Amino acid sequence: MRQDEYLSTRRAGKSRGARYLKANGMLTHHMVESDRQEILQALKRGSDALREALAGVDEDLAIWKPSPGRWSILECVEHLAVSEKFLMSRLREARRSDHPHGSRLRETTILDRGADRTRPAESPEVGRPNGRFQNLNQALSCFDLVRTETVCFVEDFRDDLRLWLTDHPLVSGPVNCYEMLLIIAVHPVRHAKQIAEIRTAVTSSDRQS
Numbered sequence: 001m002r003q004d005e006y007l008s009t010r011r012a013g014k015s016r017g018a019r020y021l022k023a024n025g026m027l028t029h030h031m032v033e034s035d036r037q038e039i040l041q042a043l044k045r046g047s048d049a050l051r052e053a054l055a056g057v058d059e060d061l062a063i064w065k066p067s068p069g070r071w072s073i074l075e076c077v078e079h080l081a082v083s084e085k086f087l088m089s090r091l092r093e094a095r096r097s098d099h100p101h102g103s104r105l106r107e108t109t110i111l112d113r114g115a116d117r118t119r120p121a122e123s124p125e126v127g128r129p130n131g132r133f134q135n136l137n138q139a140l141s142c143f144d145l146v147r148t149e150t151v152c153f154v155e156d157f158r159d160d161l162r163l164w165l166t167d168h169p170l171v172s173g174p175v176n177c178y179e180m181l182l183i184i185a186v187h188p189v190r191h192a193k194q195i196a197e198i199r200t201a202v203t204s205s206d207r208q209s
Contacts, residue, residue, distance in 0.1 A: 031160055035178065039154050039161075042111070042185035047147055050080070053192035054140065057199075062136040066201040073198055074136050075129035076191045081143040083127035087184050088150060090166045094177050100162035101176045110179055114186035117193045124169040143188075150184060 054073070062074040071079070113119055133139040161178035168175045168183065175183075 030158055035161065036154060036157075039178070039181045039185065040151065042182060043147065043151055043154070046185045046188035047144075049192040050077075050143070050188040050195075053195040053199075054136070057136065057195075059135055061199070061202060064198070064202050066198055071129065071194070071198075073195050074133065074139055076194055076198075077136060077139040077143060078129040078131075078133055079123060079127050080188055080191055081139055081146055082129075082132065083123070083187065084143065084146045084150065084184055086126050087168070087180060088146065088153070090168065091153065091177055091180055094164040094166035094180075096159070097163050097165050097176075100160060101165060101174060102162055102179055107179060107182055110182045111186050114183060115189045115193070117190060117197070121170065126169070150181070154181065 054077070057073055063072050065072045133142065161181065162176045164177040165174040166177060166180060168180060
């Protein structure tokens with residue numbers, strides 16, 4: 001059973017949905033509320049970090065590039081929006097396993113490495129910016145819309161996310177959905193740091209000119 005089928009079952013109604021899940025052996029686990037709150041708080045921290053990094057950015061600054069081949073602020077936000085949309089599609093295609101996968105150590109590593117700008121990570125093709133948005137406001141609106149969908153996904157889901165497996169283009173082997181949501185949550189934190197670097201670079205460029 002895929003995530004989208006599971007969520008559709010839940011939306012069909014608690015009574016009928018519960019009977020279906022019980023008949024298919026899917027009520028033996030559930031999401032611990034502390035896990036849900038941890039994910040929701042991480043998603044909020046990521047969104048807040050991005051908003052803070054973008055404060056005061058006008059359209060001229062949004063399209064400025066530190067050097068040829070480097071991303072602009074607009075491209076960073078475009079990357080965040082399209083990447084999260086793609087990763088949410090992978091979440092919805094996840095399939096349930098018989099037992100939980102992953103570990104707390106791996107989850108901590110995901111958060112630490114995801115925010116670490118000293119560790120280069122090349123974006124897969126699907127997440128690369130290519131001028132999808134005319135301006136920063138459009139890109140940010142798209143990100144906000146997708147992030148709202150992600151939050152709703154977490155709020156609605158009731159099974160144990162560590163039982164559901166999917167894939168990530170930069171990770172070898174299966175990724176459980178709890179891990180995927182951590183990757184999604186921390187992603188804006190990483191690029192908020194990149195945006196700060198761009199703003200520092202443009203300030204240095206102004207001083208030298």
